[in-house]
Amino acid sequence: MTSIAAISSPARRRKLVGAGRRQWIGLLYVAPAVALVVVFFIIPLCMTAWMSLHNWPLMGAHSFIGLDNYWAILRDTRFWNALKFTGYYTVVVTIAIFVVAFPLALFIERPRPLTGFYRTSFFMPAVIGFASASLLWSWLLNVDSGLFSPAAFELGLTEKKVNLLATFQPAFWSIIAMVVWKVAGFTMIILMTGLQSIPPDLQEAAMIDGAGPLARFRAITLPLMRRTLALALILSVAGSVLAFDQFYIILRGGPRNQTLTAVYWIFNQSFVSFKLGYGAALSMVLLVILVALSLIQLRLLRQPEGVD
Amino acid sequence: MKTTITGLAFAASIFSTLATIGPAAAAETANIWVRADGSNFMPRIVDAFNKGHENQIKLDIIPNAEIIPKYGAAAAGGTAPDALSLDLIYTPSFAAAGQLEDITDWAKSLPYFDSLSPAHVKTGTYKDRIYGLPFSADSSVLIWNKKLFKQAGLDPEKGPTNWAEIEAYAEKVNALGGDIKGFYFSGNCGGCNIFTFTPLIWASGGDILTEDGSKATLDSPQLRGAIDLYRSMVKKDLVPAGAQTDTGSNFFAAFAAGNIGISPSGAFAIGALNTQYPDIDYGVTFLPGKDGGWSSFAGGDNFVVTKGTTKIAVVKEFLDFAYSLEGQTILAKYGSLPVRGDIANEALKDLDPRYKIAAEAMAKGRTPYSVVFNDLINSANGPWNQMINEVFFGEDVNGAIANAQETMQSIIDSAPQQ
Incomplete structure (x- = not known):
């Protein structure tokens, strides 16, 4: 026993040293990334958590109040309403994005004439920032000087110019249209990479077995794209839960405060009511919700990939 | 010294x-x-x-x-x-x-x-x-487009001096038709309307806050009267449809485009019109009360x-x-x-x-006093802005006023006392 240990230990140690050094070098390689994450994520996160325990006005002295901010959140009906609206928006917009992006991905996946052109033009809106896209649509949606209402009026589709942003339904669906226009191209590219990673011989084999296009889509394409779908879904849900720019710039939370999202409410509390500590507490709550949502989605979509 | x-x-x-x-x-x-x-x-x-x-x-x-x-x-x-x-x-x-x-x-x-x-x-x-x-x-004032007044057969040198005249003149200008509208205001902008709408109330003897800012006093006949004036003009289609959702970006630009007969505005507009839109011939007068008199923010x-x-x-x-x-x-x-x-x-x-x-x-202008002015008035999502949008364009005027009164009072009451 001892002799074996004596014999094997130097070798093992050398091996360990080698592995240790490799690990050390590996750490060195990721150090810049780690530093970025620590400086721009971990530290601000800890500061936010710290601030959330204070009565922290934008100006003037702050004081420690323990969990009072969190108790206040429980009674903050406007925050829960904002969260409810955010949830509704997230569900609607995620479905809308996939409904548009999936056909687009199927369409551009195989090489055909002008594929490059289609890919580029579908993807183009994704490279614009959300704020700039919102400003653009803010103009397009303007009833007096924009595009949609005056065009519909000139074409005789409506009796008079309709102010799309004045009531909830048209305003909400305008935003959905804008977000789909902006984001579907990106989701399409993600889905396309998933589609392309499916070995063509599987499809061919199924075809020889006599499976129709719908059956092949259900039995081969969808199951094999599980991971890609998970990625696209998480990106879409996380992005939608954090929605702010489009509602702030185009609607200002209107009509009549019916489109206030959770982040919008946090912004209002922090920079309109000057309650930074409370805003920080709201942010922590939203963070927990978002992490939970992502974990649930990962779990649901983590199941074996069938053929691997 | x-x-x-x-x-x-x-x-x-x-x-x-x-x-x-x-x-x-x-x-x-x-x-x-x-x-x-x-x-x-x-x-x-x-x-x-x-x-x-x-x-x-x-x-x-x-x-x-x-x-x-x-x-x-x-x-x-x-x-x-x-x-x-x-x-x-x-x-x-x-x-x-x-x-x-x-x-x-x-x-x-x-x-x-x-x-x-x-x-x-x-x-x-x-x-x-x-x-x-x-x-x-x-300071807030009322400005009118002299060219459009002349076209509409009104005296271009005489601005409106009470609410009835505002509406009558706006109606006349509006009758010119086409892109021309009688009146403009930013209907979804709390800051704009505290500046140009409350003087109508003040000039008629009402107010929206008490002197020290400790009580909201929205439910007054003067406020309701001023609301009726705006509602009536909206109903008669004297106001462009975009006003309902204008968060203030068109506050000045709408009048400067030359298609608006009358618009409440501010002293800043004089300098801005003179330097940027020298072709617009306009007059400046006070924001009047219901039966005359005037006030200003x-x-x-x-x-x-x-x-x-x-x-x-x-x-x-x-x-x-x-x-x-x-x-x-x-x-x-x-x-x-x-x-x-x-x-x-x-x-x-x-x-x-x-x-x-x-x-x-x-x-002789007035300024409301409040330590929570931003929350009450200026915030796009505050009670004041929500109320003005509802009472000018919505159905339930009484509900909107009551709701705003309650929300404003609760914001004032929960403000940090020092």
């Missing part, structure tokens, strides 16, 4: 340069911020000051929406500017936060203190101490000093310059009304005569 300032300058410079033993005259530079609204006149007056003085001012222009959070962050980090030209309605909340230097003694020592714009001094005062002095001024910026600054002497020297006839004339020429009543006429004498109306409106 002069000696106090030199004495203070001496004390301040000794305090700030303990190491260097030297004369008090050592030139210093103070940093001042202004919101983008002042980007026309502020650089001019700072340049004029810097040319004639040894001490210098370094000016930073900050976007309107960012100046409050940016100042808050800078103050927390110890890098706040020495002084700030601050939207006057924020002075009470800044003072309440303990962010500002008490300048009562200095203010009261000014020989012309009593003729400084009363609205500014009122909002600059918190618990009987003065924290802000008037710097720039803007006295707005603009207060000059406030950051608590604990070491450059207070420079800052005071600069403000003294701004209050001189030369300073007041520069301000007036580039878009701000004079804030010194005693020399206002002299400062305005070579300028567009329409400024005189705005200056008179300023002198």
Whole structure:
């Protein structure tokens, strides 16, 4: 026993040293990334958590109040309403994005004439920032000087110019249209990479077995794209839960405060009511919700990939 | 006067340069911020000051929406500017936060203190101490398009003097048809409407807040009357459809395009129309009450000093310059009304005569006082903005007023008491 240990230990140690050094070098390689994450994520996160325990006005002295901010959140009906609206928006917009992006991905996946052109033009809106896209649509949606209402009026589709942003339904669906226009191209590219990673011989084999296009889509394409779908879904849900720019710039939370999202409410509390500590507490709550949502989605979509 | 300032300058410079033993005259530079609204006149007056003085001012222009959070962050980090030209309605909340230097003694020592714009001094005062002095001024007025008035067969030189006339004239102009509309207001902008809509209420004897800002008083016949006026004009289609969702971006631009008969606006519009839209022939009059009389929102910026600054002497020297006839004339020429009543006429004498109306409106103008003004009024999601949008365009006027009254009162009641 001892002799074996004596014999094997130097070798093992050398091996360990080698592995240790490799690990050390590996750490060195990721150090810049780690530093970025620590400086721009971990530290601000800890500061936010710290601030959330204070009565922290934008100006003037702050004081420690323990969990009072969190108790206040429980009674903050406007925050829960904002969260409810955010949830509704997230569900609607995620479905809308996939409904548009999936056909687009199927369409551009195989090489055909002008594929490059289609890919580029579908993807183009994704490279614009959300704020700039919102400003653009803010103009397009303007009833007096924009595009949609005056065009519909000139074409005789409506009796008079309709102010799309004045009531909830048209305003909400305008935003959905804008977000789909902006984001579907990106989701399409993600889905396309998933589609392309499916070995063509599987499809061919199924075809020889006599499976129709719908059956092949259900039995081969969808199951094999599980991971890609998970990625696209998480990106879409996380992005939608954090929605702010489009509602702030185009609607200002209107009509009549019916489109206030959770982040919008946090912004209002922090920079309109000057309650930074409370805003920080709201942010922590939203963070927990978002992490939970992502974990649930990962779990649901983590199941074996069938053929691997 | 002069000696106090030199004495203070001496004390301040000794305090700030303990190491260097030297004369008090050592030139210093103070940093001042202004919101983008002042980007026309502020650089001019700072340049004029810097040319004639040894001490210098370094000016930073900050976007309107960012100046409050940016100042808050800078103050927390110890890098706040020495002084700030601050939207006057924020002075009470800044003072309440303990962010500002008490300048009562200095203010009261000014020989012309009593003729400084009363609205500014009122909002600059918190618990009987003065924290802000008037710097720039803007009053709300009613403007009308003379060309359209003429086309509609109205006297182009006579603006409306009561609510019935506003509606009748707007209707006549509207009858010209095409793209021409009778009246314009930004229907989804709390800040715009406190500026131009509440004067209609004030001129009729009502108010939306009590004098000290402790009670919301929305449910009044005067408010309902003014609402009826706007609702009636909306119903008769005298107002462009875009007004319902205008968050303020079209507040000035709509009238400047030349298709609007009458629009409530501000003194700033005189300078802006003259320089950017010289083709528009317009008149300026007061915002009238239901049966005559008039009122105005006295707005603009207060000059406030950051608590604990070491450059207070420079800052005071600069403000003294701004209050001189030369300073007041520069301000007036580039878009701000004079804030010194005693020399206002002299400062305005070579300028567009329409400024005189705005200056008179300023002198008798009013400003609501509240430490939670942002929450109540200016916030796009606050009770005031929600109410005006509902009562002008929605169905349930009574419900909207009651709801706003309750929300505003609860915001006032839950404000931090200090």
